[in-house]
Amino acid sequence: METKNFGMKAVEALCWVFFGACVLGISRWLILYALGALGWGTPDWAAWVQAVGSIAAIVGAFLISHQQHMKAQAAEKARQKAEQKKAEDTELHARTLAAKNVVQVGSHAMEMLRGLVDSRQVDKPAWETEKYEARADQLRSILDACVAPGTDHVTAVAALAISHAITMILADMKNVGGAMTQEITMRCDQRVEDAHAFLCRLINLSAMLIAKCKARGIPLESDEFE
Known part of the structure; x- marks a missing residue:
């Protein structure tokens, strides 16, 4: 039973990775298309990656802090x-x-x-x-x-x-x-x-x-x- 659950979780994780890759690919294509239509040329992908990474880090830090706060509240209530x-x-x-x-x-x-x-x-x-x-x-x-x-x-x-x-x-x-x-x-x-x-x-x-x-x-x- 545990092996079956582990397999299902692994398949689910792979599906999410595939979905994320698709989203990133589509997003990149949309950005390139929009920039080309506006005549802005090829974007600086390093800057874009850094910006997205910074936003992701901020969101991740917020989620971790919120989760820790919720755990602390639950422990205090208990x-x-x-x-x-x-x-x-x-x-x-x-x-x-x-x-x-x-x-x-x-x-x-x-x-x-x-x-x-x-x-x-x-x-x-x-x-x-x-x-x-x-x-x-x-x-x-x-x-x-x-x-x-x-x-x-x-x-x-x-x-x-x-x-x-x-x-x-x-x-x-x-x-x-x-x-x-x-x-x-x-x-x-x-x-x-x-x-x-x-x-x-x-x-x-x-x-x-x-x-x-x-x-x-x-x-x-x-x-x-x-």
Whole structure:
């Protein structure tokens, strides 16, 4: 296939050479005829060749300069496009990891809050309740740290909503002192459900962001908070 293409290009080049020679021959004949008709005599072919060569050199220099300029423009556009894609990929990567982290921490927090409320309802040992409280407080600190400038709105709202639910439920646990009343139990359950609604929205966003990263070929770490 390559040999055939080379042969076709060689034939095409020869055709162009033949065409150029014909054009030059016809041009020479026309010039001689015109000069003879005007009575100017035989032209100075050396001067004509020099003039045509100078014009050809100027045209050639212009074409080369124009081609180099076009290549430089294309390279600059490619560089800008690559930098823009890199910036977009970096932003998408950061948004996706933040959403994934809050989903992981928020899911753990939901488990801790439900366990905390259940431990008070069934009157489990104090050490077990304290374990849930300590773990929930730790997760609240992690959620607060996940909210930073540039964090996606849905991610930030979900993190703050879950953190607020932890704060209010822990406060209810301290205020109740002994056994949980039905009113406080219902209030804690409602706070857990409200926080879980925000978490579900974030799970949907996280799935969408992960799909975008895969489509753009962006690798994602699988870090999880322990």
